[in-house]
Amino acid sequence: MLKPITLICIPFAGGTSFAFRDINKHLHNNIKTIYIEYSGHGRRLNEPLLDDIHDLVSDIFHQLSYSDNFPFAIWGHSMGGTIAYLLTRRLFNAGLPLPIHLFVSGAPAPSIPRSEKDVHKLPRDAFIEKVKNYGGVAEEVLAEKELMDLFIPILRSDFKALEVYEHIFYPPLPVPITAMLGSNEHIKEKDVKVWQLETTSQLIIKKFIGNHFFIFDNMDKIGQMIEDTLSDT
Numbered sequence: 001m002l003k004p005i006t007l008i009c010i011p012f013a014g015g016t017s018f019a020f021r022d023i024n025k026h027l028h029n030n031i032k033t034i035y036i037e038y039s040g041h042g043r044r045l046n047e048p049l050l051d052d053i054h055d056l057v058s059d060i061f062h063q064l065s066y067s068d069n070f071p072f073a074i075w076g077h078s079m080g081g082t083i084a085y086l087l088t089r090r091l092f093n094a095g096l097p098l099p100i101h102l103f104v105s106g107a108p109a110p111s112i113p114r115s116e117k118d119v120h121k122l123p124r125d126a127f128i129e130k131v132k133n134y135g136g137v138a139e140e141v142l143a144e145k146e147l148m149d150l151f152i153p154i155l156r157s158d159f160k161a162l163e164v165y166e167h168i169f170y171p172p173l174p175v176p177i178t179a180m181l182g183s184n185e186h187i188k189e190k191d192v193k194v195w196q197l198e199t200t201s202q203l204i205i206k207k208f209i210g211n212h213f214f215i216f217d218n219m220d221k222i223g224q225m226i227e228d229t230l231s232d233t
Helices: 021-026 053-063 079-094 124-134 145-163 189-198 219-231
Strands: 005-010 031-035 072-077 102-105 177-182 204-208
Touching (some): 005 219, 031 219, 053 145, 072 079, 079 102
Parallel strands (some): 177 204
């Protein structure tokens, strides 16, 4: 009988708890999923937005009951990858149980300086164009003014949280890391390889066909990879 494991899923900038829902179709029943909802997003739309990444981490830290969900792994995409790392660091500093594996996708290592730090300050049209270039937002949403009036403050807040983050170097964590990236995205493989600085284990890198949001077209492959990885722990 397979041992029960919890997979905590942390979304990208502007994402909601629904971002990873399809992964359930590709995981065995022994893997339970928890989908994180950021303050001011999705089901928590009426709560204040948090534009400091450490506040986002603290919010998630206090949402979770680690003893009830142990053993667990964490998966974060894009901004969620940095938050997944910082959450793991927070757990380590608090002396709490650590994830048995950390999965990050579409995320350069947290120590890599951001090439763009002021995207969140761009005028509306330039900001929308930048978001469009990243992908992940449907054309019909980008073209709908009322939807974008609601969505832009959320995106600006998330972009700011990531862009003003300043990394502090600590000794590597005793947690294995798998880093995923798309074949046709803006993140460079050399910047993904630097995740090795954050783990005492050998970094695992997995490549998938697609742009920055390759996860949506590869949920079956990612689900299988997560299963295979966790079954070996």
